[in-house]
Amino acid sequence: MGRGDWSRRRFVAAVAGTAAAATGCGGSSDRAASAPSTVSTPSAPPAAQAPGASTPGASPTPAGPRPLHLGTYTSAEDGGTGIGFATYDPATGAVRAGRTLEGVGDPSYLALHPAGHTLYAVNEREAGAVTAVRLADRKVLGSRGTGGGAPCHVSVHPGGRWLLSANYASGSVAVHPLDGSGAIGERADLVTHSAPDPGPGQEGPHAHQVVTSPDGGHVLAVDLGTDTVYSYRLDEQTGRLTEVARARTRPGAGPRHLTFHPGGRYAYLANEVDNTVAVCAYDAGTGRLTVGAAQSTGTGPGTSYPAQIVVTPNGSYAYLANRGDNSLTRYAVEADGARLRLLDTVPVSGDFPRQIALSPDGALLFAANQRSSTVSVFRVDADSGELRLAGEPFASPVAVCALPL
DSSP, rough: HHHHTHHHHHHHHHHHHHHHHHOOOOOTOOOOOOOEEEEOOTTTOOOOOOOOOOOOOOOOOOOEEEEEEEOOOTSSSTOOOOEEEEEEEETTOOEOOOOOTTTTOOOOOEEEESSEEEEEEEEEESEEEEEEEETTTTTEEEEEEEEOOOOEEEEOOOOOEEEEEEEETTTTEEEBBBBBOOOOOSOOOEEEESOOOOHHHHHHHEEEEEEETTTTTOOEEETTTTTTEEEEEEEEHHHHHHHEEEOSSSSTTOEEEEOOOOOSSEEEEEETTTTTTEEEOOTTTTTTTEEOEEEEEEEOOOOEEEEEEOOTSSEEEEEEEETTTTTTEEEHHHHHHHEEEEEEEESSSEEEEEEEEEOOTTTTEEEEEEHHHHHEHHHHEETTTTTTEEESSSEEETTEEEEEE
């Protein structure tokens, strides 16, 4: 059995089998009833943000073809052979295939250096690693071990000096230094989530994401196995992490992915196991996250595993990928980020949307559909946030990550 089957894919299959007897996975046939579609976090401000209102920082729509980088499982049956390099038309969403950088094993998640010169990939294998690729000539700058198994998420600290990765199988977070060229140095820190005890149905911690808060003051690690989001301070001189706070979800939620509202005061948490989302209040001074009540994904009674949630650059709408239901949920973001209002779901036009991403200008949404080996592209209506499929999905073997630039 290849490594790809061993980690996340084996986990998904095992939980799916349990659910059938009874994403990113879990649940039961007697899932608790969902909360109402509007959720308010503590101390939510009363003012509502009008849909379509612009927020500074949104990127203008570029002209001409733009890069689209694609992650896959190389050890999966009918999987890819490395990192895919494609292009997309920012006006139409049409994707054109390019060359593949072979020799990068199981690059299941990708991230870009803030300076734009280097691409990073996790190598989601039992002996996990992270790899750097110089984009100017697509040269591999080297790989470093993450100190854990099956790393499934990677991000770059805003200062561009530290690479952060989450080891799913071992429930740990790794920090690597980056030099001026973007190359990865020897690991500076490794933190394992040894407490609290695993949540219901979990055998141990499963770090699924590590991300820096918008203010740059804290690093947050989402752990599906312990139902916890850990907040750390990163020493930017040494790369060491110091825990400062923990936020617990309700037992058995299985948090998978966190994304911040552009305003920086609120974030949205996708819970894989109990098929919910939650609005979270964030305190920039302490790094503390306060998790709000569980909210419906709008997917109905069938088995579905939320994967990733994204927010438009202007902060007006949020979208959630639902594996199993194979849909995208649209939410209106209200009260300056403090509330999500469920609007609708649309078919993703693929099977098992593992990851979604917005183009820098927010005009297009890309969904990487793992089981159908496709990437679906949607136009995002600037006023209503409605999604409209932009042509036929693009074929990409075992697509698990799409990174539009």
